[in-house]
Amino acid sequence: MTDRLLTAAWVVWTALRAEQRGMRTRPTVVVVSVVQPVALLAVVAGTRSLTPDRTSVVVSAVVLTAMWSATVWTAGGVLRRERSYGTLARSVTSQFSPSLVLFGRSLGATLYSVACILASSAAVIVLLRLRVAVPHPLWLLAALLVVLASGTALGMLLSCLFLVTRHGLAWSSALIYPVFILGGLLIPPDALPEWLRWVPALLSLHWVHEFVVGLSSGAVRATPLAVAVALTMAYLVAAVGCLRAAVDAGRRRGTLELV
Amino acid sequence: MSGPAVEVTGVGRVFGRGRDQVVALRDVTFQVAEGQILGILGSNGAGKTTLTKILATLLEPSTGTARVFGHDVRRELRAVRRLTGVVFGGDRGFYGALSGRENLRYFAMLAGVGRRAIRAKVDDALADVGLAEAARRPVETYSKGMRQRLHIALGLVAEPRLLLLDEPTVGLDPVEAERLRGTVARLRSTGVSILLTSHYLLDIERLADRVLILSRGTVTMDTTAGEFARSAGFAATVTVRGRGPTPQRFDALGATAEDVEEQGGVWTVRLRVPEWGGGTFERLSAALAGLEVLAVDVAPVRLEDVYATVMGRLSADEPTGTRAP
Incomplete structure (x- = not known):
């Protein structure tokens, strides 16, 4: 049992490292994980004077917005890239569950993106001398872990969906801005038409943002974080089912290209 | 196992x-x-x-x-x-x-x-x-x-x-x-x-x-x-070059002449020999006796020849109508 767990951990670790090594040379990573948060923070910081608690909310929104872009373009593109590299068949028909391999790669992409986003955001905060309130650092850390898990699971799900549609690149572009707006990351959800206000509830990042907004005012409200965790689990279950269905369909239809 | x-x-x-x-x-x-x-x-x-x-x-x-x-x-x-x-x-x-x-x-x-x-x-x-x-x-x-x-x-x-x-x-x-x-x-x-x-x-x-x-x-x-x-039906190709009247038959070898060419009084004949064994060289000498031979080249059958022969035979026999991917 221990050996199986160690082997599973090794598979995840190896897949994670392989994905991260591949990301070092990908320009998209710089655009979504460095340029985007830096630009958004610089614009917001320059247009109005911010109180520390308001800055926390802004930083949270910027980080989560960049996180969504990164999820779509990096973790969400794992299987699409596998197909273009000609490595898809080997990755999903190995000795291990394809979900385990995809989990490792998606986690690798998410960790890399989050690290870049946090580093670039921190650099802007220091350079612009923004004052940020962090009243509950441990809860903030918990929120960050949920963001990591959520980005990984959402990346896996998007990756599978993009694989099934075969038009992943077009869907990647199409999904970015609607979620920025409908997810309540760039504008408050109550600014949306009433009939669209259910959409943010489906996005885990929206609930993490709600949680951070509460934290910045000194209140620890566990419900939004719990909802984010529940949504993350739902994404994960859906991704595993979707990947299994996609691989089975690929074997039936002959669409798992080997090279 | x-x-x-x-x-x-x-x-x-x-x-x-x-x-x-x-x-x-x-x-x-x-x-x-x-x-x-x-x-x-x-x-x-x-x-x-x-x-x-x-x-x-x-x-x-x-x-x-x-x-x-x-x-x-x-x-x-x-x-x-x-x-x-x-x-x-x-x-x-x-x-x-x-x-x-x-x-x-x-x-x-x-x-x-x-x-x-x-x-x-x-x-x-x-x-x-x-x-x-x-x-x-x-x-x-x-x-x-x-x-x-x-x-x-x-x-x-x-x-x-x-x-x-x-x-x-x-x-x-x-x-x-x-x-x-x-x-x-x-x-x-x-x-x-x-x-x-x-x-x-x-x-x-x-x-x-x-x-x-x-x-x-x-x-x-x-x-x-x-x-x-x-399965090609021959074991080797013998190419003979010579002068004088072009030979038409090589009965001693059991082979028929193919690809006969003639240029400036020099002829080239290719023979497909059905079997190659111990007595083949003797039979080849007998078949060439009396001819003014300039060169002889012997090439064992190559898989390319076999494949081309077999595929040619198959495409002649096969019905059409099934599309391949």
């Missing part, structure tokens, strides 16, 4: 539906014994890759059964994958930004190489294909031949009992191609069974114990390499 390494029974594969339906394989049946090399020949679209994909568990057969060391490719995927290595050539199939070693290490892990053994096996596989020195370079800087060698290392790294090789020498220079043939021959001597698909008939000629010809998804010939070579 007793029983064949590969057992394919009545396998068919259809792509699409209705009027777009394409029959890629139809009632394919054959076996590969353990330690045997089966060469698969066939023109483009004959179903070779479809068959290889089925055995590699990448594609389900529409009908029939295929087993690898007794494991069903439809139901026992993991067992089949554990026993099978696949080498598909081409420029793709790797992460370009990663080094050769990183790629190999990752795919070796996926192929089930244990974490304690992986370093040694990756190093061995890289050395086997002559990539040890370039192992740290990103694959995107590799030449076509180097990528092909990495594909081969990838197929060998998990030490499979069945190796599926699809055009393994494409992109390799003659020295490398010969080196690969040596590797394949060495694998056979260790008991590895090999399914070899190649357009280079030299690969088949040098390595295969048996030859299977696929034509429009159907097995049209399944025979030993020796029988296949004999």
Whole structure:
């Protein structure tokens, strides 16, 4: 049992490292994980004077917005890239569950993106001398872990969906801005038409943002974080089912290209 | 283990539906014994890759059964994958930004190489294909031949009992191609069974114990390499050049003249000799007696000749109407 767990951990670790090594040379990573948060923070910081608690909310929104872009373009593109590299068949028909391999790669992409986003955001905060309130650092850390898990699971799900549609690149572009707006990351959800206000509830990042907004005012409200965790689990279950269905369909239809 | 390494029974594969339906394989049946090399020949679209994909568990057969060391490719995927290595050539199939070693290490892990053994096996596989020195370079800087060698290392790294090789020498220079043939021959001597698909008939000629010809998804010939070579109907081509009246008959040799050419009083005649044995040279001398012979060239039958003859015969016999993918 221990050996199986160690082997599973090794598979995840190896897949994670392989994905991260591949990301070092990908320009998209710089655009979504460095340029985007830096630009958004610089614009917001320059247009109005911010109180520390308001800055926390802004930083949270910027980080989560960049996180969504990164999820779509990096973790969400794992299987699409596998197909273009000609490595898809080997990755999903190995000795291990394809979900385990995809989990490792998606986690690798998410960790890399989050690290870049946090580093670039921190650099802007220091350079612009923004004052940020962090009243509950441990809860903030918990929120960050949920963001990591959520980005990984959402990346896996998007990756599978993009694989099934075969038009992943077009869907990647199409999904970015609607979620920025409908997810309540760039504008408050109550600014949306009433009939669209259910959409943010489906996005885990929206609930993490709600949680951070509460934290910045000194209140620890566990419900939004719990909802984010529940949504993350739902994404994960859906991704595993979707990947299994996609691989089975690929074997039936002959669409798992080997090279 | 007793029983064949590969057992394919009545396998068919259809792509699409209705009027777009394409029959890629139809009632394919054959076996590969353990330690045997089966060469698969066939023109483009004959179903070779479809068959290889089925055995590699990448594609389900529409009908029939295929087993690898007794494991069903439809139901026992993991067992089949554990026993099978696949080498598909081409420029793709790797992460370009990663080094050769990183790629190999990752795919070796996926192929089930244990974490304690992986370093040694990756190093061995890289050395086997002559990539040890370039192992740290990103694959995107590799030449076509180097990528092909990495594909081969990838197929060998998990030490499979069945190796599926699809055009393994494409992109390799003659020295490398010969080196690969040596590797394949060495694998056979260790008991590895090999399914070899190649357009280079030299690969088949040098390595295969048996030859299977696929034509429009159907097995049209399944025979030993020796029988296949004999199926051309001749054993050697004799080219004779001489002066004087052009000879028309070579009865002593039992051969008929083909491709008779005459230029400036010098004639060239090509003869296809049905058998080549101990008395053939004597019969050849008798057939040429009395002629002013300038040169004689004897070339044993090549697999290219056999293949061209067999395929020509098949295309003349085959009905049309089945589209290949």
